[in-house]
Amino acid sequence: MTPVRWRDGTLEILDQRRLPAEEMWLACTTWQEVAGAIRTLAVRGAPAIGIAAAYGMALAKGGERDDAAAGLRAARPTAVNLSWAVERALASPDPLREATAIAAEEAARCDAIAAAGASLIPSGARAMTICHTGALATGGAGTALGVLGEAHARGRLAEVVACETRPLLQGARLTMWECMRRGIPARLIVDGAAGQAMRRGEVDLVIAGADRIAANGDTANKVGTYGLAVLARHHGLPFYIAAPSSTVDRATGDGGAIPIEERDPDEVLRIGAPAGARASNPAFDVTPAELISAWVTERGVHRSAADLVR
Ligand code: MRU
Numbered sequence: 122m123t124p125v126r127w128r129d130g131t132l133e134i135l136d137q138r139r140l141p142a143e144e145m146w147l148a149c150t151t152w153q154e155v156a157g158a159i160r161t162l163a164v165r166g167a168p169a170i171g172i173a174a175a176y177g178m179a180l181a182k183g184g185e186r187d188d189a190a191a192g193l194r195a196a197r198p199t200a201v202n203l204s205w206a207v208e209r210a211l212a213s214p215d216p217l218r219e220a221t222a223i224a225a226e227e228a229a230r231c232d233a234i235a236a237a238g239a240s241l242i243p244s245g246a247r248a249m250t251i252c253h254t255g256a257l258a259t260g261g262a263g264t265a266l267g268v269l270g271e272a273h274a275r276g277r278l279a280e281v282v283a284c285e286t287r288p289l290l291q292g293a294r295l296t297m298w299e300c301m302r303r304g305i306p307a308r309l310i311v312d313g314a315a316g317q318a319m320r321r322g323e324v325d326l327v328i329a330g331a332d333r334i335a336a337n338g339d340t341a342n343k344v345g346t347y348g349l350a351v352l353a354r355h356h357g358l359p360f361y362i363a364a365p366s367s368t369v370d371r372a373t374g375d376g377g378a379i380p381i382e383e384r385d386p387d388e389v390l391r392i393g394a395p396a397g398a399r400a401s402n403p404a405f406d407v408t409p410a411e412l413i414s415a416w417v418t419e420r421g422v423h424r425s426a427a428d429l430v431r
Contacts, residue, residue, distance in 0.1 A: 122256040124169040132176045136163045141298040152177040152189040159196040166258020167332045167368055168227045171202030175220035178210035198380040199341050199405045200332040201370040224260050230365035231261030233419035238268030238363050242277050246325040249282040252343035253295035254330035264363040265328040273305045281307040288388045312345050319356040327353045331364035338410030338426025339376025344403050350412040359414040366418050376407035
């Protein structure tokens with residue numbers, strides 16, 4: 122399972138909007154097509170959009186590189202991996218080699234995150250998660266889902282409790298699909314059932330990914346993550362964030378400065394709201410550092426933001 126592959130001068134992107142019903146690959150030969158695929162979530166997940174954007178830079182012709190960098194950076198504002206990867210490709214004399222290196226590094230980071238994070242999962246744990254943080258979001262084993270996959274491989278995980286993740290259903294469509302393919306026991310709940318599941322004692326911990334972690338540890342991730350963190354604190358459950366160092370943004374002081382992507386209200390309305398209804402659609406929220414028990418990166422488990430950004 123890989124979100125992108127490079128073949129003979131073309132970036133092929135597995136169209137995640139169509140999964141799990143259909144496995145369709147988009148063939149991108151221009152940076153504009155890559156930016157479009159990122160903007161419309163054909164490829165999504167912070168590390169994966171960074172990787173795709175770096176390959177997008179490799180598709181830019183000589184004179185286009187600055188425009189390509191600006192266009193790719195603007196495709197989605199919240200995940201810092203995107204601008205981080207674009208900057209690396211822009212600074213490189215060989216963007217394709219840089220993109221290939223970024224993809225390999227992100228996969229290696231996932232392996233290290235999985236190994237470090239699995240130590241946090243107690244035997245028999247039932248772990249709640251949100252959105253999708255597996256192979257398709259990272260190009261490797263995944264971040265939060267990578268940790269859970271490793272815990273499962275070690276015989277420690279009883280169940281993943283996957284929040285469906287409105288409005289685009291990354292949890293229902295992608296986390297459930299990936300768990301089933303990897304043989305990880307998983308149960309899907311609607312987002313609104315998270316509190317009741319914790320109250321009933323059906324959850325031992327929460328673990329999520331991240332799109333940007335500010336210098337003070339405040340963490341932006343899929344909208345709904347903050348609510349899970351508040352619920353976890355109320356129910357005395359640990360709340361973990363798993364992310365590679367490419368998601369840590371030392372230049373952003375705290376969560377208030379993280380740009381939050383506002384998406385088309387139609388994504389919220391189209392399930393059956395009456396014509397003319399209004400909606401807002403923030404794609405991410407910010408969980409304050411004080412609600413986070415630990416961050417897991419490729420460098421290990423960090424119990425404080427100071428240790429995380431060291
Ligand atoms: O809008 P998406 O699907 O790109 O949102 C993705 C998330 O919120 C993930 O949790 C995050 O990018 C980490 S992916 C390893």
